[in-house]
Amino acid sequence: MPELPEVETVRRGLLPVLEGAVLHDVMVHRRDLRRPIPEDLEDRTRGKTIIRLDRRSKYLLFTLDTQDVIVIHLGMSGRMRIETGNPPPRDKHDHVEFVTAHHQWVRFGDPRRFGFIDLLSPKDIATYDPFTRLGRDPFDPTLKADDLYQQAQRRRISLKAFLMDQSILAGLGNIYVNEVLFRSRLDPRRPANQLTYHDCARLLPEIQTVLREAIDAGGSSLKDHRQANGELGYFQHSFQVYGREDTLCPACEKTPIRRIVQQNRATFFCSNCQT
DNA sequence: CGCTCCACCTGAACGC
DNA sequence: TGCGTTCAGGTGGAGC
Secondary structure (H helix, E strand, O other): OOOHHHHHHHHHHHHHHHOOOEEEEEEEOOOEOOOEOOOOHHHHHOOOEEEEEEEEOOEEEEEEOOOOEEEEEOOOOOEEEEEEOOOOOOOOOEEEEEEEOOOEEEEEEOOOOOOEEEEEOHHHHOOOHHHHOOOEOOOOOOOOHHHHHHHHHOOOOEHHHHHHOOOOEOOOOHHHHHHHHHHOOOOOOOEHHHOOHHHHHHHHHHHHHHHHHHHHHHHHHOHHHOOOOOEOOOOOOOOOOOOOOOOEOOOOOOOEOEEEEEOOEEEEEOOOOOO
Protein backbone atom coordinates (compact mmCIF):
# COMPACT_ATOMS: atom_id res chain seq x y z
CA MET A 1 0.00 0.00 0.00
CA PRO A 2 2.14 2.85 1.11
CA GLU A 3 4.38 4.83 -1.15
CA LEU A 4 4.83 8.56 -0.70
CA PRO A 5 1.33 9.58 -1.88
CA GLU A 6 -0.41 7.05 0.35
CA VAL A 7 1.59 8.10 3.38
CA GLU A 8 0.78 11.72 2.62
CA THR A 9 -2.91 10.82 2.36
CA VAL A 10 -2.71 9.11 5.74
CA ARG A 11 -1.05 12.20 7.19
CA ARG A 12 -3.79 14.46 5.89
CA GLY A 13 -6.43 12.12 7.21
CA LEU A 14 -4.88 12.10 10.67
CA LEU A 15 -4.41 15.86 10.74
CA PRO A 16 -7.87 16.88 12.00
CA VAL A 17 -7.80 14.21 14.68
CA LEU A 18 -4.22 14.32 15.93
CA GLU A 19 -2.83 17.80 15.34
CA GLY A 20 -2.97 19.63 18.64
CA ALA A 21 -4.47 16.58 20.32
CA VAL A 22 -3.59 15.42 23.81
CA LEU A 23 -2.70 11.74 23.93
CA HIS A 24 -5.01 10.56 26.65
CA ASP A 25 -3.76 7.01 26.26
CA VAL A 26 -1.26 5.03 24.22
CA MET A 27 -1.50 1.26 24.19
CA VAL A 28 0.90 -1.23 22.64
CA HIS A 29 -0.42 -4.75 22.16
CA ARG A 30 2.49 -6.21 20.30
CA ARG A 31 6.02 -4.84 20.27
CA ASP A 32 7.83 -7.16 17.86
CA LEU A 33 7.38 -5.35 14.59
CA ARG A 34 10.24 -4.99 12.15
CA ARG A 35 12.06 -3.36 15.03
CA PRO A 36 10.79 -3.64 18.58
CA ILE A 37 8.62 -0.76 19.69
CA PRO A 38 10.58 1.17 22.35
CA GLU A 39 9.79 0.03 25.87
CA ASP A 40 9.16 3.58 27.01
CA LEU A 41 6.84 4.63 24.19
CA GLU A 42 3.72 4.66 26.38
CA ASP A 43 5.32 6.47 29.31
CA ARG A 44 6.93 9.14 27.19
CA THR A 45 3.84 9.87 25.10
CA ARG A 46 0.86 9.55 27.43
CA GLY A 47 -0.55 12.90 28.42
CA LYS A 48 1.60 14.71 25.87
CA THR A 49 0.32 16.93 23.07
CA ILE A 50 1.01 16.32 19.39
CA ILE A 51 2.00 19.72 18.09
CA ARG A 52 2.87 18.73 14.51
CA LEU A 53 2.24 15.96 11.99
CA ASP A 54 4.85 15.68 9.27
CA ARG A 55 5.87 13.28 6.57
CA ARG A 56 9.38 12.57 5.45
CA SER A 57 9.48 10.29 2.43
CA LYS A 58 7.36 7.33 3.55
CA TYR A 59 7.72 8.07 7.25
CA LEU A 60 5.12 9.75 9.45
CA LEU A 61 6.41 12.03 12.19
CA PHE A 62 4.38 13.11 15.22
CA THR A 63 6.17 15.87 17.10
CA LEU A 64 5.18 16.16 20.75
CA ASP A 65 5.25 19.22 23.01
CA THR A 66 8.22 17.54 24.72
CA GLN A 67 10.00 17.74 21.32
CA ASP A 68 10.15 13.95 21.22
CA VAL A 69 9.14 12.58 17.83
CA ILE A 70 7.08 9.47 17.18
CA VAL A 71 8.24 7.90 13.90
CA ILE A 72 5.88 5.55 12.11
CA HIS A 73 6.62 3.50 9.03
CA LEU A 74 3.78 1.50 7.49
CA GLY A 75 5.96 -1.11 5.79
CA MET A 76 3.99 -3.09 3.22
CA SER A 77 0.75 -3.70 5.04
CA GLY A 78 0.56 -1.01 7.70
CA ARG A 79 -2.58 1.09 8.03
CA MET A 80 -4.13 3.72 10.21
CA ARG A 81 -7.78 3.66 11.14
CA ILE A 82 -9.76 6.28 13.00
CA GLU A 83 -12.58 5.28 15.32
CA THR A 84 -14.72 7.75 17.17
CA GLY A 85 -16.33 7.35 20.58
CA ASN A 86 -16.89 3.74 21.52
CA PRO A 87 -14.71 1.79 19.11
CA PRO A 88 -15.38 -1.76 17.91
CA PRO A 89 -13.02 -4.45 19.21
CA ARG A 90 -9.59 -4.15 17.72
CA ASP A 91 -8.40 -6.44 15.01
CA LYS A 92 -5.75 -8.97 15.95
CA HIS A 93 -3.26 -7.02 13.86
CA ASP A 94 -3.94 -3.67 15.52
CA HIS A 95 -0.67 -3.40 17.38
CA VAL A 96 -0.80 0.14 18.70
CA GLU A 97 -3.65 2.44 19.73
CA PHE A 98 -3.51 6.18 20.29
CA VAL A 99 -6.49 7.64 22.15
CA THR A 100 -7.01 11.38 22.23
CA ALA A 101 -8.62 13.41 24.98
CA HIS A 102 -11.56 13.86 22.58
CA HIS A 103 -12.14 10.08 22.54
CA GLN A 104 -10.83 9.56 19.04
CA TRP A 105 -8.98 6.31 18.55
CA VAL A 106 -6.21 5.96 16.01
CA ARG A 107 -5.22 2.35 15.47
CA PHE A 108 -2.04 1.21 13.78
CA GLY A 109 -2.58 -2.20 12.17
CA ASP A 110 0.06 -4.16 10.32
CA PRO A 111 -0.50 -7.86 9.53
CA ARG A 112 2.95 -8.47 8.06
CA ARG A 113 4.73 -6.42 10.70
CA PHE A 114 7.20 -4.92 8.23
CA GLY A 115 6.34 -1.52 9.65
CA PHE A 116 7.65 -0.05 12.87
CA ILE A 117 7.24 2.71 15.39
CA ASP A 118 10.13 4.54 17.03
CA LEU A 119 10.43 7.35 19.51
CA LEU A 120 13.24 9.86 19.00
CA SER A 121 14.72 12.47 21.25
CA PRO A 122 15.52 15.72 19.45
CA LYS A 123 19.23 14.94 19.64
CA ASP A 124 18.75 11.57 17.93
CA ILE A 125 16.91 12.81 14.87
CA ALA A 126 19.95 13.95 12.91
CA THR A 127 21.69 10.58 13.33
CA TYR A 128 18.62 8.34 13.03
CA ASP A 129 19.70 5.66 10.61
CA PRO A 130 16.62 5.43 8.37
CA PHE A 131 16.79 9.19 7.82
CA THR A 132 20.51 9.45 7.15
CA ARG A 133 20.13 7.05 4.22
CA LEU A 134 17.33 9.01 2.58
CA GLY A 135 18.06 10.90 -0.62
CA ARG A 136 16.44 14.01 -2.01
CA ASP A 137 12.76 14.80 -1.67
CA PRO A 138 11.15 14.60 -5.13
CA PHE A 139 9.42 17.94 -4.48
CA ASP A 140 12.51 19.71 -3.20
CA PRO A 141 12.39 23.00 -5.20
CA THR A 142 16.18 22.99 -5.43
CA LEU A 143 16.17 19.54 -7.02
CA LYS A 144 17.13 19.89 -10.68
CA ALA A 145 17.28 17.53 -13.63
CA ASP A 146 21.03 17.93 -13.51
CA ASP A 147 21.14 16.48 -9.98
CA LEU A 148 19.43 13.35 -11.28
CA TYR A 149 21.76 13.29 -14.25
CA GLN A 150 24.86 13.51 -12.04
CA GLN A 151 23.60 10.65 -9.86
CA ALA A 152 22.69 8.53 -12.85
CA GLN A 153 26.08 9.01 -14.43
CA ARG A 154 27.86 7.09 -11.70
CA ARG A 155 25.40 4.19 -11.48
CA ARG A 156 25.33 1.09 -13.58
CA ILE A 157 22.09 -0.18 -12.12
CA SER A 158 18.91 -0.37 -14.18
CA LEU A 159 16.69 2.66 -14.38
CA LYS A 160 14.12 0.74 -12.36
CA ALA A 161 16.58 0.09 -9.53
CA PHE A 162 17.80 3.67 -9.77
CA LEU A 163 14.36 5.12 -9.08
CA MET A 164 13.63 2.52 -6.40
CA ASP A 165 16.79 3.47 -4.50
CA GLN A 166 15.62 5.61 -1.58
CA SER A 167 19.11 7.01 -1.05
CA ILE A 168 18.86 8.80 -4.39
CA LEU A 169 15.23 9.94 -4.44
CA ALA A 170 13.12 9.25 -1.37
CA GLY A 171 9.49 8.30 -1.78
CA LEU A 172 8.90 6.35 -4.97
CA GLY A 173 8.02 2.66 -4.68
CA ASN A 174 7.30 -0.14 -7.08
CA ILE A 175 3.99 1.11 -8.42
CA TYR A 176 4.92 4.70 -9.11
CA VAL A 177 8.31 3.81 -10.56
CA ASN A 178 6.49 1.74 -13.16
CA GLU A 179 4.09 4.58 -13.90
CA VAL A 180 6.82 7.21 -14.04
CA LEU A 181 8.96 5.22 -16.46
CA PHE A 182 5.98 4.56 -18.70
CA ARG A 183 5.05 8.21 -18.85
CA SER A 184 8.66 9.16 -19.46
CA ARG A 185 8.84 6.56 -22.24
CA LEU A 186 12.01 5.13 -20.71
CA ASP A 187 12.86 1.43 -20.66
CA PRO A 188 13.17 0.22 -17.05
CA ARG A 189 16.00 -2.13 -18.09
CA ARG A 190 18.24 0.65 -19.35
CA PRO A 191 21.36 1.27 -17.29
CA ALA A 192 21.13 4.52 -15.37
CA ASN A 193 24.45 5.73 -16.72
CA GLN A 194 23.02 5.65 -20.25
CA LEU A 195 20.61 8.42 -19.42
CA THR A 196 21.17 11.69 -21.18
CA TYR A 197 20.58 15.02 -19.56
CA HIS A 198 17.57 15.34 -21.83
CA ASP A 199 16.16 12.06 -20.45
CA CYS A 200 16.52 13.36 -16.90
CA ALA A 201 14.83 16.61 -17.87
CA ARG A 202 11.87 14.52 -19.01
CA LEU A 203 11.99 12.20 -16.02
CA LEU A 204 11.92 14.68 -13.16
CA PRO A 205 8.67 16.46 -14.08
CA GLU A 206 6.96 13.10 -14.62
CA ILE A 207 8.04 11.98 -11.16
CA GLN A 208 6.56 15.09 -9.65
CA THR A 209 3.39 14.92 -11.72
CA VAL A 210 2.68 11.28 -10.95
CA LEU A 211 3.18 11.80 -7.22
CA ARG A 212 1.19 15.00 -7.23
CA GLU A 213 -1.75 13.45 -9.08
CA ALA A 214 -1.79 10.48 -6.72
CA ILE A 215 -1.79 12.75 -3.68
CA ASP A 216 -4.57 14.87 -5.17
CA ALA A 217 -6.61 11.76 -5.99
CA GLY A 218 -6.24 10.58 -2.41
CA GLY A 219 -7.30 13.86 -0.97
CA SER A 220 -10.28 14.35 -3.24
CA SER A 221 -11.68 10.86 -2.92
CA LEU A 222 -11.62 10.88 0.86
CA LYS A 223 -14.57 12.78 2.13
CA ASP A 224 -13.27 14.66 5.13
CA HIS A 225 -10.09 12.74 4.58
CA ARG A 226 -11.34 9.39 5.56
CA GLN A 227 -13.54 6.62 4.32
CA ALA A 228 -16.73 5.64 6.09
CA ASN A 229 -14.90 2.89 7.94
CA GLY A 230 -12.20 5.26 9.12
CA GLU A 231 -9.59 3.65 6.94
CA LEU A 232 -6.98 6.07 5.68
CA GLY A 233 -4.83 6.04 2.59
CA TYR A 234 -6.86 3.96 0.24
CA PHE A 235 -8.29 5.28 -2.98
CA GLN A 236 -8.71 4.25 -6.56
CA HIS A 237 -5.69 4.87 -8.71
CA SER A 238 -5.80 4.67 -12.45
CA PHE A 239 -2.59 2.89 -13.23
CA GLN A 240 -1.53 2.81 -16.85
CA VAL A 241 0.85 -0.14 -16.64
CA TYR A 242 1.10 -1.45 -13.09
CA GLY A 243 -0.68 -4.79 -12.79
CA ARG A 244 -1.82 -4.60 -16.42
CA GLU A 245 0.19 -7.44 -17.92
CA ASP A 246 -1.08 -8.58 -21.33
CA THR A 247 -3.47 -5.67 -21.73
CA LEU A 248 -2.93 -3.33 -24.64
CA CYS A 249 -0.59 -0.41 -24.03
CA PRO A 250 -2.78 2.67 -23.51
CA ALA A 251 -0.36 4.80 -25.54
CA CYS A 252 0.36 2.88 -28.74
CA GLU A 253 -2.68 0.61 -28.45
CA LYS A 254 -0.97 -2.22 -30.25
CA THR A 255 1.62 -3.72 -27.92
CA PRO A 256 0.65 -5.73 -24.84
CA ILE A 257 2.11 -4.63 -21.51
CA ARG A 258 4.93 -6.92 -20.46
CA ARG A 259 5.73 -8.11 -16.97
CA ILE A 260 9.31 -8.89 -16.01
CA VAL A 261 11.09 -9.24 -12.68
CA GLN A 262 13.85 -6.87 -11.61
CA GLN A 263 15.45 -6.96 -8.16
CA ASN A 264 12.79 -9.50 -7.24
CA ARG A 265 10.05 -6.98 -7.93
CA ALA A 266 7.52 -6.95 -10.74
CA THR A 267 8.11 -4.46 -13.54
CA PHE A 268 5.41 -3.58 -16.08
CA PHE A 269 6.19 -1.70 -19.28
CA CYS A 270 5.51 -1.32 -22.99
CA SER A 271 8.47 -2.55 -24.98
CA ASN A 272 7.28 -0.52 -27.96
CA CYS A 273 6.87 2.87 -26.31
CA GLN A 274 9.58 2.69 -23.69
CA THR A 275 13.11 2.91 -24.97
C1' DC B 1 31.76 1.57 -2.45
C1' DG B 2 28.35 -0.52 -5.90
C1' DC B 3 25.42 -3.99 -6.65
C1' DT B 4 22.33 -8.27 -6.20
C1' DC B 5 19.92 -11.31 -3.50
C1' DC B 6 17.12 -12.50 0.10
C1' DA B 7 14.95 -12.53 4.63
C1' DC B 8 11.59 -10.48 7.41
C1' DC B 9 5.84 -11.95 8.05
C1' DT B 10 0.93 -12.81 7.04
C1' DG B 11 -2.95 -13.17 4.09
C1' DA B 12 -5.27 -13.22 -0.33
C1' DA B 13 -5.83 -15.28 -4.75
C1' DC B 14 -5.48 -19.04 -7.59
C1' DG B 15 -4.86 -23.95 -9.38
C1' DC B 16 -5.76 -28.62 -8.61
C1' DT C 1 -13.54 -27.93 1.11
C1' DG C 2 -8.79 -28.26 1.48
C1' DC C 3 -4.17 -28.00 0.42
C1' DG C 4 -0.18 -26.18 -1.91
C1' DT C 5 1.93 -22.36 -4.47
C1' DT C 6 2.67 -17.71 -5.62
C1' DC C 7 2.49 -13.08 -4.93
C1' DA C 8 2.14 -8.49 -2.42
C1' DG C 9 2.78 -1.22 -2.69
C1' DG C 10 9.44 -1.75 1.83
C1' DT C 11 13.75 -2.03 3.98
C1' DG C 12 18.29 -3.26 5.07
C1' DG C 13 21.89 -6.85 6.02
C1' DA C 14 24.95 -10.46 3.87
C1' DG C 15 28.04 -11.39 0.55
C1' DC C 16 30.15 -10.82 -3.86
